[in-house]
Amino acid sequence: MRLIAGATAALSAALTAVLLVPQPASAATQLIGNGAFTSSTTPWAAIGQTTVTAESGWMKVAVKQVVANPWDAMVAAPTTAALNPGKSYTLSFDAYSTTAFKARATVQYTATPSANQLLATDVQLTTESKRYSIPFTAATATDTAAEVTFQLGGSGGAPTVRFDNVSLLETQTTRPTALYVSPLSNPARWAGDPANDGDTAKAIAADIANEPIFEWFGGWFGDITKAVDDYVGAAQAQDKLPMLVAYNIPNRDACGGQSGGGAGDATGYHNWITEFAKAIGTRHAIVVLEPDAVAAAECVTKFGKDPEDQYRMLLDATQVLRAQAPNAWVYLDAANATWHAPDKMAPLLVKSGIANTRGFSVNVSNYFTTVDSETYSVAVNGYLSGTVGTKKYVIDTSRNGNGPYEDDTPGDNWCNPPGRKLGTPPIRQLSGAEYLFWVKVPGDSDGQCGISDEPAGTFDPDLAMALING
Template sequence: MRLIAGKATALAAVLAALLLVPQPASAATQLIGNGTFNSSTSPWAAIGQTTVAAESGRLRVDVKAIVANAWDAMVASPTTAALNPGKSYTLSFDAYSTVAFKARATVQYTATPSSNQSLATDVQLTTASKRYSIPFTAATASSTAAEVTFQLGGSGGTPVVRFDNVSLLETQTTRPTALYVSSQSNPAKWAAANQGTTEAQAIQANIANKPIFEWFGNWFGDITQAVDSYVGAAQAQDKLPMLVAYNIPNRDACALHSGGGAGDATGYHNWITDFAKAIGTRHAVVVLEPDGVAAAGCVTKIGKDPEDQYRMLLDATQVLKAQAPNTWVYLDAGNATWIAADAMAPLLVKSGIANTRGFSVNVSNYITTADSQAYAVAVNGYLSGSVGAKKYVIDTSRNGNGPYSDSTPEDNWCNPPGRKLGTPPAQQPTGAEYVFWVKVPGDSDGPCGISDEPAGTFDPALAMALINGTS
């Protein structure tokens, strides 16, 4: 497909200089030499009927003439190292066009570009910037010096296309053992914005420097961008990213403070598919829909059928298993005081627990680790006769002082006073596979208890109360 001899020769020379001693990619090795275009377009080359320029931190590509073939108008950049045949990679990028059309993205060997492409996929560009995240496996070849191309011909017009944040990373061969600490968590961002204060120092030292789950829902307009950016940042550090999928229709049907979610089953299927594809073949941990199983019965209050909730969860487990095969998924099982173990087990079965690694307990709650573990063991006892005992994880983010008790137990889950941080996240030698901080310490449960903030909003006073174990 590469018919422009002069440009191909020039690009081959660049590749030869870069790849004199090919080095295997690693989890932390970015294989795109310039994916942010802050000052130049180099080493990206315009090929055929295109021109390129760096514009406001993006790569601007002008298609100069109407051409029939996609490869007659393209841009290409050599990878900074040869590919490793049989290994998994993820190509990610942001793109938009002056007109919507179907472009083509490839990762191909420069010695045989038209016949040996590890990745060759159509990409539907739109007039709004979108994130694209595409996993692939490097093909076998005798010469594995590679390039990334965006082929923009064949649209019937002369579009202007802009690219940004182009990334190519090899998936870790072995699963990372260290958990990812994000500088973009709510506590970390608050501490960074309030440096020098006593509160910021305490929150940074006790919460923000810990591996905390990132929650994903419909508050992200581009779920692919949100998930890919988070997982990619963890991958670049060879750390294990931890995500909560929280977008099922009729979400939080019992308490309503975190209500919302996808509009219907089709919308949720599409959302969880985009979520899973954005993780791709990379390693990750996902807690699937906190309270989704336990709160399903509450949807009858709004005229919905709990069985529909279980079917949507079943579908989500199937999608994650197929699209994110290296992700350990834990389907949420509520907490030890909500639904009895013998009743919870069959609900987990119909919700797809067989497709997952296991289940989570105590997410966003305060039950002690010992009681949570006893509950998980009991659930497993009932699962063993059907799908078999599963791995389980416990949320210890706020259970340091155990549950709160007063005369109105129905709201004791909502920012209660006198609670405390629990055991920091870590893999466990026995019992629970992990203790995690799934709930972000300091994020409000809603305008209730000792916080007036909306659900999911970081409240530094609430965080300090958890650090000090006081009100």
């Protein structure tokens, strides 16, 4: 990922911050008694013209004959507890069918199913497994015992449908304070592999993998709904905040090229960010939106593209996230302390939709000190104050422990430079930046450059150890 480097003068006084220590988290309650189907389908029941069996970790539902109505061939399971009227929930599941058709998923009160379908939505099934993630709000009722149903009739045929990973969770009423530590992050997976060096693995596990690190999402996930839902759901189950980077804008990394790619065009990006946002749904989350995209828009001209189109795509993305993921705190990326002057960056953020977000992020994947990043952020806010008003901001401290690297070729000092060090671990603050985050995954390469030969986004244990040792 391209981030223009350069030296700035550090403030003489050290940054002072009052830190908020996250409180312990409690686990959310899974309201589906059996959504994995490892050995049985109990308590799921076949209703009407269906048979239900467990097969290779899936629930296999066969429609026995052609029926007219969706509910004439269905499968249902009671929830493990009554629902709470007025509260938000998310139903998610994997499914595929022998033939493509529209099925119906419902969550309904068992005492009054036809009158109180809290969720009743058509889902387009295909012959390939896909994740569906659907938020809804529980309605008021006298009896709130509920059930989940999958209604498979009315297709004009007799398909066989398979389901897995069925989940029903209530969205936390109170926003979690603790940040999610993923056991599936790149450093965690590397450190957990018994084939890797023991001492190195222990160091990476203790100093990097045990910290809350952002998960990056782009076109490398074939099913973006599944990828986001798995990650957000895992955090929700622990009552912790998931942290996501949306990184799929067309002509991504236009200035640097090491992380090139992204959606094919504006329509493709709109569809992708919509699916990304819907997968978060009403659940609480933190999103850093498109690192570098605002700052690097000027570089899309090398591909014959118009920077104004990039700003419009970002504006659309902020609107989609605000509508489809209302409990996500979105931070539109504002590059770093020396790429664009604050008086230039501020109006670019405005036209890119920062009014629709909680604020902006700075220093993502870069090395500038927290002090310099604070100074830059305050200056940007000074120029935003007259238009959209001042905004919250967050700083990436993942690799800024020793500040930026300086030599006689500053143009490439952003790409895996030597002698860098982990910065302040992620934490929320009462003053200055709202959060200090590790947005960049420490140990993930910037590209085949500097002290790493690994492609961008690939975990390099040597790079990780260099950051640990400084």
